[in-house]
Amino acid sequence: MNPTFRSFRSIAGVVALAAIQTSVYAADGSPAVVLIGHAAPLTGQLANMGKDSENAARLAIDEINSRHPVIGGKPVRLQLDSQDDAADPRTGTQVAQKLVDEGVVAVVGDINSGVSIPASRIYSEAHVAQISQGSTNPAFTQQGYKTTFRVVATDALQGPALARYALNSLHAKRFAVVDDSTAYGQGLADEFVKAATAHGGTIVTREATNDKATDFRAILTKIKGLRPDVIMYGGSDATAGPLVKQAANLGITASVLGGDGACTDKMVSLAGDAIDNVVCSEAGLALSKMPKGQEFERRYTARYKVPIDAYAPFAYDAVYVIYDAMKRADSTERANVLAAMPGTQYDGVIGRIAFDSHGDLKDAAITIYQFKDKKKTVMDVIRM
Numbered sequence: 001m002n003p004t005f006r007s008f009r010s011i012a013g014v015v016a017l018a019a020i021q022t023s024v025y026a027a028d029g030s031p032a033v034v035l036i037g038h039a040a041p042l043t044g045q046l047a048n049m050g051k052d053s054e055n056a057a058r059l060a061i062d063e064i065n066s067r068h069p070v071i072g073g074k075p076v077r078l079q080l081d082s083q084d085d086a087a088d089p090r091t092g093t094q095v096a097q098k099l100v101d102e103g104v105v106a107v108v109g110d111i112n113s114g115v116s117i118p119a120s121r122i123y124s125e126a127h128v129a130q131i132s133q134g135s136t137n138p139a140f141t142q143q144g145y146k147t148t149f150r151v152v153a154t155d156a157l158q159g160p161a162l163a164r165y166a167l168n169s170l171h172a173k174r175f176a177v178v179d180d181s182t183a184y185g186q187g188l189a190d191e192f193v194k195a196a197t198a199h200g201g202t203i204v205t206r207e208a209t210n211d212k213a214t215d216f217r218a219i220l221t222k223i224k225g226l227r228p229d230v231i232m233y234g235g236s237d238a239t240a241g242p243l244v245k246q247a248a249n250l251g252i253t254a255s256v257l258g259g260d261g262a263c264t265d266k267m268v269s270l271a272g273d274a275i276d277n278v279v280c281s282e283a284g285l286a287l288s289k290m291p292k293g294q295e296f297e298r299r300y301t302a303r304y305k306v307p308i309d310a311y312a313p314f315a316y317d318a319v320y321v322i323y324d325a326m327k328r329a330d331s332t333e334r335a336n337v338l339a340a341m342p343g344t345q346y347d348g349v350i351g352r353i354a355f356d357s358h359g360d361l362k363d364a365a366i367t368i369y370q371f372k373d374k375k376k377t378v379m380d381v382i383r384m
Helices: 003-024 047-065 089-102 113-126 155-168 183-198 217-226 237-249 266-277 293-304 312-329 334-343
Strands: 032-040 074-084 106-108 129-132 148-150 174-179 202-208 230-234 255-258 278-282 346-348 351-353 366-372 375-382
Touching (some): 074 089, 089 113, 113 129, 183 202
Parallel strands (some): 032 106, 174 230
Antiparallel strands (some): 278 366, 346 351
16 A cells, blocks of 8 residues: 555544544534444345344434433434445455544444454554454454454354254264355354364365355265265355255255354245255344343334344444443543443343453353244254
């Protein structure tokens, strides 16, 4: 990057932030605008996940504003600065820099580990708290940054939980493992493999595809000949659905396991009649099991007239965690909000939210589902 442009951009960011901070002390007493960032895929194959998250974040902000919040003795009005990261690492880092330059006090994002991990460096350098509503790769919070937090469980829990369920409840012994080569998909598959082999499972093959793939017949033909009990797929619904459908078309009867990225309602349309072969996990409690899940669902569906997809409760709570940190810090300054974040003790939709020394959610749960009659059905809740 041209150094002159970098300097100009940094100056522009300082000017933008100064403008926002100046408005806090406006003489007319009108509420100061405080920007909260949101980064998620709003276009492309995973747009359903990003829009679900954005809707929830906006709902939380509007609720907070309806209470006429006062921070530091001054009225404030929160405003969502939502950006499309396109589930792409390069775009995600550009979005992170844009949000920093625009003066956000903290960020809800990103959903995809492959985006949140590179973006986290930018937030760390700017001392901006980043709360992921969906990134589960353990590496996200293990980089030594003090700015990374998440409100979901990690794949260090999700992978072993899936393996345990497959071994104990599905009585599987032989596993074919496929991932989409993303930080999320590969990371989840790695954790699954470690746990499955440690407890007596056999990995008959390990295959890789990519997150844009549509044809899995070559991989599946090889897998069919190996006769696994279960196929474990690390990836999101956009590729998991076609893989499940093509496996059934090839006469493969093995169950297909997936993580939270493949545990969405969109899987029903993507996998078709083969959806009953799917077992998947979510890095948290089922909405029906969340302490405030039913009431949240009522408010969300009343406003948006669509069902919750996957990440809405986590994005909603992430906004409230940021607001809670502002209140405890009695400040909208980035540094003060960030400093308050480790002391979080917030009762949200998803339950009690507190962070460990890495920024990971304490006492996280993993929920296992099967699709029965094309509906996600809770089979087990596992706490590792």
